[in-house]
Amino acid sequence: MARRDKPLLTGSITDKMDRVDALLRRLNRRRGNYVIGVTPPIPVFDWTRDPDETGVVFRKLMPGNGRITLGCMYVETLDTKANPQAVLDIEGQLGGTRVNIPINRQTLSIEPNMPVEFGQRLTLSISPAEACSGIWTAFLFECDVQHTQTQQQLVNGFMALVEEADEELDNA
Secondary structure, three states: OOOOOOOOOOOOHHHHHHHHHHHHHHHHHHOOOOOOOOOOOEEEEEEEOOOOOOOEEEEEEOOOOEEEEEEEEEEEEEOHHHOOEEEEEEEEOOEEEEEEEEOOOOEEEEOOOEEEOOOOEEEEEEEOHHHEEEEEEEEEEEEOHHHOOOOHHHHHHHHHHHHHHHHHHHHO
16 A cells, blocks of 8 residues: 655656656556557549530449548639539449539539449539530548458557667666
8 A cells, every 4th residue: 555655756857757657657657558550532533525425524433342531632723604404323232322512613622522442433414514624633532441451460569669769768
C-alpha cells in the first residue's frame, strides 16, 4: 500500500516528465494490442472532349463493395442557357440509383455518398450533350473493410519496436 506522505514523482522537472512519459506509455500498451490503419479512398477519374452520342462522359465498373463518397466535375466549355444537367447512375443486376445534378457553373462539387456493390456500373452523362465539352470528372471510392488487407505481422513488429524503445528509455 502506498504511503500518503511519499510523493509519487521526485527529482527535477525533467525527471518528473520522463517518469510521467514512461507511465503513460505503459498504460497505453495495456489498452490493447492493436494499431489502427487508415485505408484512403481510391480516386476514380477521367477526361473527355465531348459526350458520346448518348451523352455519356464517364463509365466505370465497380470491382467491389463500397461507397462513392465525393466527386467533382470541371467543364471547359459550358452553355448555361441550355440548362445542362449531369445524371449520375449506379446500376447493376439488382437495380440502381440515379442522381440529377444541375450544371450551372464550370466547377461542381458532387457529394453522392452512394453505396455500390461488386459489378455495378457508375455512369455520368450530360443532357443536352451539346451544352458541355472538355469535361473532367473525379470521384472517391471507399472500399468496404472486408476488401482491405490486414497485416498482423506488422502489428507484432511494431509492438516489438515500441517495447525495445521503452526499455532503452527506461535504462537511460
